């Protein structure tokens with residue numbers, strides 16, 4: 001006899017982003033399995049309105065009071081009175097911790113989603129984790145809370161999702177190495193001398209994935225892979241020395257796990273984030289989907305060692321992973337500030353790793369023991385990064401004079 005599953009009730013943090021849209025597309029495809037209870041958006045009022053009209057969540061959050069007000073007015077104009085509109089970090093926490101939510105998709109970019117993700121873990125929700133910055137900045141705290149509350153943290157980031165799948169083939173003690181694959185980004189083969197002139201448009205053109213702006217630039221500097229190294233250490237409880245990176249331009253193998261007997265398990269699939277979202281939402285089941293991979297397309301699989309001179313962000317990430325605590329917080333925060341400056345045309349591409357290194361050098365390593373302490377260290381690292389950028393700018397002006 002076929003049993004109809006009770007739909008999992010989902011909160012999406014970052015519903016208006018790339019992962020948010022992938023998640024809603026999965027919910028759309030499997031209405032008998034998943035339902036939307038609450039949504040947290042940032043500044044995109046039009047998209048939040050469209051999502052409210054389509055999904056009728058119980059609660060929706062916007063980044064601030066003004067945006068919440070704008071959404072509320074639009075909902076009123078559409079005659080919708082039964083959606084509670086909230087805002088800010090308290091609003092995101094409310095979205096993530098509603099009693100009737102079973103599963104929280106954490107997909108707000110940056111540390112803005114940290115408090116809500118931690119609150120969701122504390123509230124015992126199963127987490128589908130796309131937001132890597134949460135684990136980088138506060139991994140020790142989140143993992144400890146998840147263990148205490150017996151909460152599953154299911155990775156949506158495609159590499160960790162692949163590792164999670166491969167880990168089903170052995171125990172943690174049987175793992176020799178985790179191999180994260182990297183596409184190498186758009187500048188894998190560009191001569192190093194041309195890096196200084198990389199434009200925003202070039203950096204935003206990822207060869208295989210369509211993603212948000214920050215993660216796309218992070219892929220171009222390979223800092224994204226660096227964050228993933230730290231994320232893997234936290235999720236799978238391994239030291240950084242056991243997390244390796246291999247450049248695999250086809251992005252067909254999403255990652256691999258090498259076991260002590262020499263066996264290597266790999267996960268292959270289409271480059272479509274809906275698949276890791278579906279895996280996380282349906283775990284431990286596997287749900288039939290049309291996200292099929294054509295094996296005949298596997299004409300070539302290349303692997304090479306990443307070039308640490310071309311991509312200094314990788315070295316910085318390994319160093320931060322070894323140091324732990326505030327070094328990881330500073331790595332992420334400094335990068336976010338530097339990437340924003342690059343996207344605004346203020347600094348060249350090559351200043352992104354230079355800024356991160358300067359911030360890491362200036363900040364002593366500490367081990368924050370609470371989420372507010374993590375956020376404080378994050379704010380400090382951002383302010384140091386801004387100082388580094390403004391002193392570099394004034395030096396450039398002086399040199400020009």
Ligand SMILES: NC(=O)c1ccc[n+]([C@@H]2O[C@H](COP(=O)([O-])OP(=O)(O)OC[C@H]3O[C@@H](n4cnc5c(N)ncnc54)[C@H](OP(=O)(O)O)[C@@H]3O)[C@@H](O)[C@H]2O)c1
Nearest residue numbers: 014016017018019041042043044108109112130131211212
């Ligand atoms: N995209 C991918 O394929 C992919 C793959 C692996 C991991 N990830 C990770 O998943 C996370 C999301 O990535 P993405 O590509 O989906 O990013 P994105 O497209 O830039 O979307 C970011 C989301 O966060 C929301 N947001 C930003 N600031 C906020 C704030 N202060 N309060 C509430 N919401 C806020 C945005 O809202 P508005 O748009 O309304 O402002 C948007 O919904 C990142 O951590 C990324 O590293 C992404």
